[in-house]
Amino acid sequence: MKKFIYLDNAATSFPKPPQVFKAMEHFMKEVGANPGRSGHPLSLEASRIVQNTREKLAALFNIKNPERIVFTMNVTESLNTVFNGFLKPGDHVIITSMEHNSVVRPLKYLEESGVVSLSIAPCDHKGFLDTEELLRLIKKNTALVVLNHASNVCGTIQDIRAVKEAIREVPLLVDAAQTAGCYPIDVEKDGIDFLGFTGHKALLGPQGTGGLYIREGLSLRPLKRGGTGSISEKITQPDFLPDALESGTQNNVGIAGLGAGVDFILQQGISKIREHEQVLTSTLLKNLFDVQGLTIYGPLKAEKQTATVSVTFETILPTGTEHLPSGCGAINLGWLEDGLSPSEAGGILNKKYDIFVRVGLHCAPLAHQTLGTYPDGTVRLSMGYFNTIEEMEVVAGAIRKIAES
Numbered sequence: 001m002k003k004f005i006y007l008d009n010a011a012t013s014f015p016k017p018p019q020v021f022k023a024m025e026h027f028m029k030e031v032g033a034n035p036g037r038s039g040h041p042l043s044l045e046a047s048r049i050v051q052n053t054r055e056k057l058a059a060l061f062n063i064k065n066p067e068r069i070v071f072t073m074n075v076t077e078s079l080n081t082v083f084n085g086f087l088k089p090g091d092h093v094i095i096t097s098m099e100h101n102s103v104v105r106p107l108k109y110l111e112e113s114g115v116v117s118l119s120i121a122p123c124d125h126k127g128f129l130d131t132e133e134l135l136r137l138i139k140k141n142t143a144l145v146v147l148n149h150a151s152n153v154c155g156t157i158q159d160i161r162a163v164k165e166a167i168r169e170v171p172l173l174v175d176a177a178q179t180a181g182c183y184p185i186d187v188e189k190d191g192i193d194f195l196g197f198t199g200h201k202a203l204l205g206p207q208g209t210g211g212l213y214i215r216e217g218l219s220l221r222p223l224k225r226g227g228t229g230s231i232s233e234k235i236t237q238p239d240f241l242p243d244a245l246e247s248g249t250q251n252n253v254g255i256a257g258l259g260a261g262v263d264f265i266l267q268q269g270i271s272k273i274r275e276h277e278q279v280l281t282s283t284l285l286k287n288l289f290d291v292q293g294l295t296i297y298g299p300l301k302a303e304k305q306t307a308t309v310s311v312t313f314e315t316i317l318p319t320g321t322e323h324l325p326s327g328c329g330a331i332n333l334g335w336l337e338d339g340l341s342p343s344e345a346g347g348i349l350n351k352k353y354d355i356f357v358r359v360g361l362h363c364a365p366l367a368h369q370t371l372g373t374y375p376d377g378t379v380r381l382s383m384g385y386f387n388t389i390e391e392m393e394v395v396a397g398a399i400r401k402i403a404e405s
Contacts, residue, residue: 004354005391010152010178010308010382011358012200012207016261020204023049023260027253034249036229046252053259054242060262060270061195062186063213070245071211071255075177076102077223078196078212081245082144082173083107085220086194091116091143094134096158097123097370098151101363103175107146116143123370126299127156131166144171149185150178153367153380154298155281155305157183164191171218177201178306181262182277182385184270187213194218202273202384204265205258208251220245273385277307280383280392284309287396293339293403297371297378307387310371310378313340313403342379345402349379353398357381 006014027049033042035050051066058066072078083106087093093116095103111118121134134145145167150157157179164172173194176185180195181202187195192213199209214220225237226247238244265273281302288296288311297310346359360377361368368374381395 004356005387005395007355007357007381007383007387007395009201009384009387010306010362010380013202013204013384015386016204016206016257017264019260019264020206020257024206024253024257027256031256034229035252037249049256049259050250050252053255053262056259056262056266057211060181060185060266061213062188064188065216067241068216069211069213070242071209071250073208073251074200074210075175075196075198076210078198078210079103079146079173079175080106081212081220081223082194082196083110084223085245086171086218087116087143089115090141092119092139092141093117093144093146094119094121094137094142095146096121096129096134096148098127098129098153098156098158098367099146099148099364100152100175100177100367101365102177103146103148104366117141120366123156125371126297127151127154127367127370128299129158129163131159131162134163135166138167138170142167142170144173146173146175148178149174149176150183150306150308151298151364151367152178152308153362153364153373153378154310154371155308155382156298157305160190160192171215178308181265182270182273182306184274187215199254199258199261203258204261204385206254209254209258212245214241222247224248268385276385277383278302279389280387281305281307281309283389283392284381284383284396287393288399291396291400291403294399297373307383309381310373311381311399312342312373312376312378313345340402342377346379348402349398353394355395355398 031042031045033046035047054066054069057069079102097120107118110116119137121137123129147158147163171193174192176197180197193215195213197211199205200207222245224247228238228243228247230238230243293314295312299305342359346357349355349357358380368377
């Protein structure tokens with residue numbers, strides 16, 4: 001097989017740890033039954049595997065009661081479960097200008113339907129939220145603040161604790177799609193009321209897995225209702241977690257794989273994973289910072305972002321024009337002409353260098369408007385735990401050649 005460098009981990013992580021495949025194969029070959037639906041040994045073993053994954057996730061996020069975690073197909077379903085199950089007519093919701101469409105679209109629909117009102121807290125040109133600006137938007141009917149823990153575009157990490165301290169009693173929903181599995185999350189210390197996460201990114205699980213944590217004392221109307229395997233004598237939906245929000249047969253083979261992915265993370269240690277990804281980010285930024293005609297977006301500091309870096313290519317005006325070095329934190333300077341488009345640059349990386357990246361708006365148009373990269377978007381380089389320093393040097397060399405050409 002031809003050697004390539006995979007830098008699309010912000011979309012889905014690759015490769016996965018071998019134990020993820022083994023866990024899924026074991027479930028399909030040796031277990032196969034539906035958890036909670038029967039009393040025979042295979043069904044009981046399936047239930048044990050699912051519960052084991054729930055407990056591992058609870059350990060990872062410092063969740064005291066694993067039953068407060070419900071499984072979903074992905075973070076999008078988790079977010080929609082909160083929006084449709086917690087909000088009521090007349091509520092006010094605040095989001096940030098760095099949110100993904102998984103947040104923006106369902107809330108925009110509820111706003112246009114006359115259910116809720118929506119405010120967008122501005123972020124600066126590096127993607128950071130100003131908590132003072134956030135506070136000015138809070139109203140008496142503010143029912144929810146939604147925060148993208150880290151940008152899927154440029155990696156900017158928001159200060160969850162500072163946000164929660166600012167909004168106090170207003171419930172906080174954290175979209176941890178980009179941080180769960182690669183950055184420390186503590187629902188108690190961070191003051192998180194709802195935590196939505198997906199399994200197929202840094203949690204190293206398969207696609208079609210995810211989950212939602214709901215703080216004790218908060219409840220949601222189910223997004224769907226039906227069979228749960230519990231209190232079957234009643235024709236009404238169970239009112240206890242996780243059953244209330246887990247109707248129908250789940251992606252149990254996927255949950256088995258997710259459990260193996262989380263187990264790998266717990267064994268490695270979240271601090272080790274975070275440290276390695278910071279080294280990768282630092283190496284890439286260091287090697288790209290002085291590239292003429294390249295603009296890098298976001299914090300430009302590994303400790304303030306995930307292992308995601310976005311760039312665009314501009315054409316410098318003729319030699320002799322006084323200019324600043326690249327890495328200007330998303331400031332597009334007036335003396336830059338139009339250069340290579342993100343799609344063209346990404347195509348060269350993919351086809352000529354076998355460096356697999358994502359280009360465009362990354363399902364986050366508000367974030368690109370904030371960074372100044374709308375409507376063309378950026379070339380996104382998103383690293384993962386299995387990338388190496390040597391790969392970062394190869395990638396930087398390829399980008400340098402493209403910029404120089």
